[in-house]
Amino acid sequence: MARKRAAVLISGRGSNMVALIEAATAADYPAEIAVVVSNDPQAKGLDFAKSAGIPTAVVDHKPFGKNREAFERALQSELEKHRIEIVVLAGFMRILTAWFVSQWDGRMINIHPSLLPSFPGLHTHRRAIEEGVKVHGSTVHFVTPALDHGPIVIQAAVPVLPGDDEDSLAARVLRAEHRIYPQAVRWVAEDR
Numbered sequence: 001m002a003r004k005r006a007a008v009l010i011s012g013r014g015s016n017m018v019a020l021i022e023a024a025t026a027a028d029y030p031a032e033i034a035v036v037v038s039n040d041p042q043a044k045g046l047d048f049a050k051s052a053g054i055p056t057a058v059v060d061h062k063p064f065g066k067n068r069e070a071f072e073r074a075l076q077s078e079l080e081k082h083r084i085e086i087v088v089l090a091g092f093m094r095i096l097t098a099w100f101v102s103q104w105d106g107r108m109i110n111i112h113p114s115l116l117p118s119f120p121g122l123h124t125h126r127r128a129i130e131e132g133v134k135v136h137g138s139t140v141h142f143v144t145p146a147l148d149h150g151p152i153v154i155q156a157a158v159p160v161l162p163g164d165d166e167d168s169l170a171a172r173v174l175r176a177e178h179r180i181y182p183q184a185v186r187w188v189a190e191d192r
Ligand code: GRF
Pocket: 010, 012, 013, 014, 015, 016, 017, 090, 091, 092, 111, 112, 113, 138, 174, 177
């Protein structure tokens, strides 16, 4: 079985990246994490990736200022260098241009911490509690030019419990994310 070469793009902690790296150690997993790329040189996730022997790269967005496409061209050449076939956004905190999205049409997925189309954008757990929803969760979707939008691959629902605060709810959602993201990448790598 030829495993698909996946890049995981991060900006921070990288716990979903860890779940993907661990899933990809299984002999029958259809994707390999060929590189982890961060736009932030300080991203914690880089340390874990290195310790796991995964190639890492930093493409810092700051020198590019407001020129998003120039940043993305640098990112794109890093992905090409590693012969990437699937792009997996895992807490990657950059808004992507239509140009970059079109390079990866149908081959780039994102995980968002809400049951889309509810709560796109930031602070999803706080907003879910404020709205009084009883069910919250996470969504893996293909990336389209519209932020936090695009065909849904998988969702996980978790209850919002009495007494939950942002942190307890976030932790419950994160545990669900670590289950569904490896499953979603498996399906995409299998062209399902
Ligand atoms: C996750 O909650 C994910 O849904 C969102 O950013 C968070 C990243 O967490 N896009 P981590 O860096 O994977 O721990």
